[in-house]
Amino acid sequence: xxxxxxxxxxxxxxxxxxxxxxxxxxxxxxxxxxxxxxxxxxxxxxxxxxxxxxxxxxxxxxxxxxxxxxxxxxxxxxxxxxxxxxxxxxxxxxxxxxxxxxxxxxxxxxxxxxxxxxxxxxxxxxxxxxxxxxxxxxxxxxxxxxxxxxxxxxxxxxxxxxxxxxxxxxxxxxxxxxxxxxxxxxxxxxxxxxxxxxxxxxxxxxxxxxxxxxxxxxxxxxxxxxxxxxxxxxxxxxxxxxxxxxxxxxxxxxxxxxxxxxxxxxxxxxxxxxxxxxxxxxxxxxxxxxxxxxxxxxxxxxxxxxxxxxxxxxxxxxxxxxxxxxxxxxxxxxxxxxxxxxxxxxxxxxxxxxxxxxxxxxxxxxxxxxxxxxxxxxxxxxxxxxxxxxxxxxxxxxxxxxxxxxxxxxxxxxxxxxxx
Amino acid sequence: xxxxxxxxxxxxxxxxxxxxxxxxxxxxxxxxxxxxxxxxxxxxxxxxxxxxxxxxxxxxxxxxxxxxxxxxxxxxxxxxxxxxxxxxxxxxxxxxxxxxxxxxxxxxxxxxxxxxxxxxxxxxxxxxxxxxxxxxxxxxxxxxxxxxxxxxxxxx
Numbered sequence: 001x002x003x004x005x006x007x008x009x010x011x012x013x014x015x016x017x018x019x020x021x022x023x024x025x026x027x028x029x030x031x032x033x034x035x036x037x038x039x040x041x042x043x044x045x046x047x048x049x050x051x052x053x054x055x056x057x058x059x060x061x062x063x064x065x066x067x068x069x070x071x072x073x074x075x076x077x078x079x080x081x082x083x084x085x086x087x088x089x090x091x092x093x094x095x096x097x098x099x100x101x102x103x104x105x106x107x108x109x110x111x112x113x114x115x116x117x118x119x120x121x122x123x124x125x126x127x128x129x130x131x132x133x134x135x136x137x138x139x140x141x142x143x144x145x146x147x148x149x150x151x152x153x154x155x156x157x158x159x160x161x162x163x164x165x166x167x168x169x170x171x172x173x174x175x176x177x178x179x180x181x182x183x184x185x186x187x188x189x190x191x192x193x194x195x196x197x198x199x200x201x202x203x204x205x206x207x208x209x210x211x212x213x214x215x216x217x218x219x220x221x222x223x224x225x226x227x228x229x230x231x232x233x234x235x236x237x238x239x240x241x242x243x244x245x246x247x248x249x250x251x252x253x254x255x256x257x258x259x260x261x262x263x264x265x266x267x268x269x270x271x272x273x274x275x276x277x278x279x280x281x282x283x284x285x286x287x288x289x290x291x292x293x294x295x296x297x298x299x300x301x302x303x304x305x306x307x308x309x310x311x312x313x314x315x316x317x318x319x320x321x322x323x324x325x326x327x328x329x330x331x332x333x334x335x336x337x338x339x340x341x342x343x344x345x346x347x348x349x350x351x352x353x354x355x356x357x358x359x360x361x362x363x364x365x366x367x368x369x370x371x372x373x374x375x376x377x378x379x380x381x382x383x384x385x386x387x388x389x390x391x392x393x394x395x396x397x398x399x400x401x402x403x404x405x406x407x408x409x410x411x412x413x414x415x416x417x418x419x420x
Numbered sequence: 421x422x423x424x425x426x427x428x429x430x431x432x433x434x435x436x437x438x439x440x441x442x443x444x445x446x447x448x449x450x451x452x453x454x455x456x457x458x459x460x461x462x463x464x465x466x467x468x469x470x471x472x473x474x475x476x477x478x479x480x481x482x483x484x485x486x487x488x489x490x491x492x493x494x495x496x497x498x499x500x501x502x503x504x505x506x507x508x509x510x511x512x513x514x515x516x517x518x519x520x521x522x523x524x525x526x527x528x529x530x531x532x533x534x535x536x537x538x539x540x541x542x543x544x545x546x547x548x549x550x551x552x553x554x555x556x557x558x559x560x561x562x563x564x565x566x567x568x569x570x571x572x573x574x575x576x
Binding site (some may be wrong): 082083084085086087088090091118122123124125126127159161162163164165166167178179180181182183184199240241242243244248249250281285315317319323327328331332335338339341 | 441444448449484486487488504508510544546548554
């Protein structure tokens with residue numbers, strides 16, 4: 001497949017505007033400015049692009065919810081708070097091809113009538129921040145940002161807002177709170193950000209990879225985009241592969257590529273010869289793991305949902321037969337417990353409780369009834385919180401219990417691990 | 421406490437937002453950098469005055485975000501090792517133990533000469549090059565015990 005999102009990675013000076021313009025950069029923006037904003041939204045709708053941040057919602061539809069009243073201030077926010085364990089695609093784009101994102105953002109801003117945009121980037125990404133700062137400066141110098149962009153009458157300013165260590169700020173309303181100078185805790189919805197978002201104004205929040213798809217859609221047309229991959233999940237997708245494979249890394253492939261193909265054709269197979277696949281987390285740690293018998297599942301929104309998991313961020317974590325699933329569940333749960341924002345009791349108190357139980361099972365102090373207690377706690381957290389963080393913790397643990405319940409029980413009964 | 425350079429930086433930050441409050445994260449970050457890696461209570465008071473906020477409110481922001489080291493000085497080199505799943509699958513725990521031994525401190529501690537602080541953190545978004553760690557602003561990837569020894573030696 002022709003690379004779209006990662007096409008400039010590996011090119012010398014790929015982060016500079018000179019290099020970007022040399023490969024046809026900003027042609028999408030030039031084309032967009034010839035159209036009415038509504039027709040840009042229609043093109044994005046027609047392309048079938050679904051959000052790459054995890055939820056898979058139609059991007060064009062999201063944009064169309066923004067009120068058309070030109071007197072109302074509107075905002076665009078780019079969610080670059082990439083924190084789902086296993087995920088590092090947005091960082092790849094921002095460090096190596098920042099102009100692709102910036103171009104996509106200017107087009108998105110034009111389509112929804114936003115004069116200001118913020119890139120919310122996680123605080124640890126210092127290098128990516130520097131690259132973006134330099135790229136934004138270059139874009140201003142070339143007249144792609146600022147007043148009256150390329151003589152179109154459209155003006156747009158772009159700023160970076162640095163996070164400072166809070167996974168929850170990847171949740172879109174927590175992200176808005178954080179930009180406004182508050183603790184990053186999710187807001188009650190409705191109202192949805194499209195009507196009342198940043199500073200109470202209509203706001204679109206899109207992921208880095210989503211926005212990076214936009215220049216291509218405008219330049220080459222929605223039909224070109226929708227012809228890639230399956231009908232209901234079209235377009236390229238960056239898979240971030242990590243764990244027990246020979247060649248981990250970023251792989252841009254059509255949605256619908258199977259896990260088997262990804263691991264064995266693209267990633268060079270399993271890291272340790274003789275140790276086969278035990279489980280794969282297909283979309284970041286919130287996505288329930290699948291087992292070795294499910295490797296032929298196509299990796300797209302709908303096929304993974306049908307298996308009870310999700311595409312999420314496209315972070316594929318591969319675990320071989322030597323992996324202890326109790327330890328894995330503990331590490332993942334500890335993460336959610338650490339990142340719970342404290343707003344809702346089921347998540348704030350429930351996730352550390354799960355961690356404590358998992359710890360005692362892992363360290364050989366499990367009590368009879370602990371596995372059932374885990375399940376019961378899951379029931380009391382799932383669906384009872386403001387935002388999906390608590391749900392993510394439950395989905396991950398349920399995925400492990402569904403596939404490897406015996407292993408948990410063995411730990412409890414024998415006070416030791418059955419694999420290592 | 422803010423240097424002239426920092427004050428100018430803060431003036432630029434104010435231009436990004438329609439109100440001063442939105443600048444709180446940037447200003448806290450600048451304050452932390454000015455002090456060499458942590459924030460003191462008195463800094464909060466000054467930031468509160470600058471932004472027209474209550475001190476307790478500034479404190480609440482600083483306490484929420486894990487990268488602010490509130491009243492917790494860190495060494496010249498703040499080592500933050502990822503302990504999340506992708507790094508763990510490739511041996512992060514052993515590397516953490518190795519570093520504890522090499523630096524002769526436990527996770528969460530600072531060496532007596534104030535050169536190194538060792539922390540563990542959740543995923544830093546570098547999972548394809550696991551195991552990894554961050555020292556101050558920089559990422560160190562595809563780590564092994566040998567590689568760590570060299571990195572530490574160069575910093576000592």
